[in-house]
Amino acid sequence: MDSKVSALPLSGFWTWDHSTNWSADVTKVESGCFNRYAKTPESFLEDYRLLMDAMSAQGIGWLIIWGLLRDSHGGEGAAHELLRLARERGVRVLAGVGVNAYGGVYWEGDHPWNLGTWLRKNPALRAARRKSLMPNSCGRDIACPSKEENIAWARQAVQWLLTRFDVAGMNLETGDYGLCGCDDCRRACGDREAPCAFEDMARVLPPVIDAACAVRPEAVITYATYAPFDSALARTPPAFARTIAPQAVCQWTLTPMAGPAPDGWPEGLRPPTARNVGFSHWGSQWTAPNTRHALIIEHIRNLCRRGARSGLEGIFIHGEVSPEYSFAWRLNYAAFAHFLRRPQDSLEDFAATLGALFGGEEEAVVAVRWLTEPTDSPTLQARIAESLRRHERHAALPHRPWDQVARMLWARTL
Numbered sequence: 001m002d003s004k005v006s007a008l009p010l011s012g013f014w015t016w017d018h019s020t021n022w023s024a025d026v027t028k029v030e031s032g033c034f035n036r037y038a039k040t041p042e043s044f045l046e047d048y049r050l051l052m053d054a055m056s057a058q059g060i061g062w063l064i065i066w067g068l069l070r071d072s073h074g075g076e077g078a079a080h081e082l083l084r085l086a087r088e089r090g091v092r093v094l095a096g097v098g099v100n101a102y103g104g105v106y107w108e109g110d111h112p113w114n115l116g117t118w119l120r121k122n123p124a125l126r127a128a129r130r131k132s133l134m135p136n137s138c139g140r141d142i143a144c145p146s147k148e149e150n151i152a153w154a155r156q157a158v159q160w161l162l163t164r165f166d167v168a169g170m171n172l173e174t175g176d177y178g179l180c181g182c183d184d185c186r187r188a189c190g191d192r193e194a195p196c197a198f199e200d201m202a203r204v205l206p207p208v209i210d211a212a213c214a215v216r217p218e219a220v221i222t223y224a225t226y227a228p229f230d231s232a233l234a235r236t237p238p239a240f241a242r243t244i245a246p247q248a249v250c251q252w253t254l255t256p257m258a259g260p261a262p263d264g265w266p267e268g269l270r271p272p273t274a275r276n277v278g279f280s281h282w283g284s285q286w287t288a289p290n291t292r293h294a295l296i297i298e299h300i301r302n303l304c305r306r307g308a309r310s311g312l313e314g315i316f317i318h319g320e321v322s323p324e325y326s327f328a329w330r331l332n333y334a335a336f337a338h339f340l341r342r343p344q345d346s347l348e349d350f351a352a353t354l355g356a357l358f359g360g361e362e363e364a365v366v367a368v369r370w371l372t373e374p375t376d377s378p379t380l381q382a383r384i385a386e387s388l389r390r391h392e393r394h395a396a397l398p399h400r401p402w403d404q405v406a407r408m409l410w411a412r413t414l
């Protein structure tokens with residue numbers, strides 16, 4: 001296989017605007033979903049410029065941005081500028097777009113294509129929610145999927161986005177924080193308690209995707225299932241696999257399939273949909289325990305190897321943490337770039353490419369082995385201690401890879 005060509009070409013990073021921390025801005029939101037934007041508009045562009053510089057350097061092509069359009073970091077003007085920076089760097093942006101949820105096309109602001117704005121003007125079109133754990137409030141509105149007016153509005157909204165902005169496409173979500181329980185929805189789908197449902201995807205996404213393709217046939221439209229794929233789905237495909245246009249790309253949640261104990265992903269199992277990518281939350285605040293700052297190179301290798309064998313077109317992981325402030329992410333990003341091109345490689349194959357970072361190929365292989373295998377041998381403890389003492393002597397030198405490896409191991413072995 002040509003190592004310059006990705007085996008998983010539709011791969012990249014998933015990000016929320018508020019917790020993407022690549023710039024030197026000291027405000028660093030680390031968790032949360034419906035957060036207000038806490039930084040300056042300048043930091044919004046700088047965070048993403050630095051991320052896209054890195055993507056360009058590593059040859060990673062796709063970037064999902066939730067919160068691309070938001071009043072508090074510059075609205076439409078800032079989005080146009082971000083997309084110009086993306087175009088310069090060869091990065092293709094998929095705008096995060098909620099359908100009946102997650103703010104619609106325009107995440108936050110008093111804007112015609114913001115879902116909250118729409119529902120304030122048309123309160124009869126809101127979802128009827130049984131529980132008020134997440135009331136209809138900033139960013140948390142839900143529109144009833146049975147109301148034709150909501151679908152017509154969503155169709156117009158995505159056409160506005162795709163004709164006005166230089167995005168490569170969209171990453172659609174239908175919401176995972178509540179369903180409508182109105183009489184119309186109960187007649188269509190029965191009584192439901194789940195936070196999200198395949199039935200709503202099957203009836204809501206086709207007209208929205210068709211509207212998008214009508215104005216931008218080449219646009220890449222991905223849509224989230226919030227769920228993994230398994231043998232049962234492969235045998236009995238859900239209705240959305242029949243109703244959604246086959247050129248749209250189904251985004252499966254790989255988190256439970258390839259977690260710390262990846263037994264939920266039979267080798268070579270294919271999803272029931274024509275085009276597919278996978279998204280993992282490991283390495284983010286969305287796992288328990290929180291792994292936002294964890295080293296996940298073995299997980300990344302596993303995702304890419306299994307994803308390629310299952311016929312996925314791409315893998316998405318989080319891209320919110322800067323490698324400038326995280327040695328773990330320096331390695332995670334390097335691993336992602338490597339295994340996207342060579343998904344069958346071993347960790348040692350990858351480690352051997354890190355010679356420049358660790359002062360030699362052999363040293364790099366040893367370092368990666370230390371980081372990914374049990375580390376309770378007395379010899380190893382002695383070497384860690386030695387490295388830590390060296391670090392104390394050279395504390396003025398930041399980002400010394402060997403010392404950082406030692407510190408990470410020390411923390412784990414204690």
Ligand SMILES: [Zn+2]
Pocket residue numbers: 127128144145146147180181182183184185186
């Ligand atoms: Zn309803």
